[in-house]
Amino acid sequence: MQKDKYHHGDLKESLIKNGLKLFNEVGAEKFSIRKVASLCNVSHAAPYKHFKNKEELINAISEYVFNNFKDSLNEVAEKYKDDPYERIIELGKQYVWFMVENPDYLKFAFLTKNESITVIEETELESREDNAFNVFENCALDFLKSINVKKEEYNQDIIAMWSMVHGLATMLAYNTFSYEGCYLELVENILRKNLKF
Template sequence: MKSDTYHHNDLKENLIKMGLKLFNEEGAENFSIRKVAALCNVSHAAPYRHFKNKEELINAISEYVFSNFKSSLNEVVEKYKSDPKERIIELGKKYVFFMVENPDYLKFAFLTNSGSGVIIKEDNLRSEEYFTFNIFEDCALDFFKSINVKEEDYVQDIIAMWSMVHGLATMLAYKTFSYEGDYLELVENILRKNLNF
């Protein structure tokens, strides 16, 4: 019999962390609370003190991932709020840094979900699912306005910028290419070179 020795809040957080790991390894179909309990070395009944079913645990994992990502991005937004160009560059670097340092978050947030997180409608972009994208979009719009980009170019320019940042994050996190220097310097150089609108 496994012993439930965790403090109440510690167990909940560990269930979320181990659940994230399991979800990324096995996907939604093979995900179960019993397997998460085994990873946490607690009885199969212990997780039900926190989550009534696996869907509730998966939702908690999603909230955990995106809340941490959002907090990370908001630190940059606040620090560089008076300089739109530096803010978008630092935001891009933070985006890459967060995903490279937390590849499990990257996989859960973007590589295991088949739904459309960002909707393009009538030349507008918005996301109900990826509220972190909305932070990126708002900062991009401030930058475009500061350098007088035409409004009709906003959508395609935001997609291009997001693709560049997200692509760098994914390739660096999954070692698509090898870079022996400071990868954040590389990211900053690429962003600065490509933000000359």
């Protein structure tokens, strides 16, 4: 069987998924299309039908990771759109679940050096692109408005909420502490206790 006759499904998606694992293992400098091709058991030329260079593949990996994360949060945000409090609780749980169940996404998105996509200014948070943080920010804003938090306190409260769910996700994904029970119940209890402004 010829090496570039790919038979395990979609080659482009496989290149992205294997590329994600490789990127997390070796970093951007040692990352190469040749190595990803080897992981996919295809010829070194096969990936070039989908990506012209390694930068294009890395961009595709980034898009894949952030879009899947954003879609995951959007699904919950839509489901609980009529209740700002329950929505922010469920969104926080979903954030943690997604990162714990997809540690490769967590490492790529937040634990490797990248340019900041959210700018914190005195009176507002500004994201440079439409991303998962926007989903979280919008839901957090709705929650804060629903409990009559002063506008000048929005930024710090949103950062605090984001830090809480992100910290929980990171600690659980990397086993910073061990917990015998259901980690999502633990997360929910922590969020409910701390989101009483």
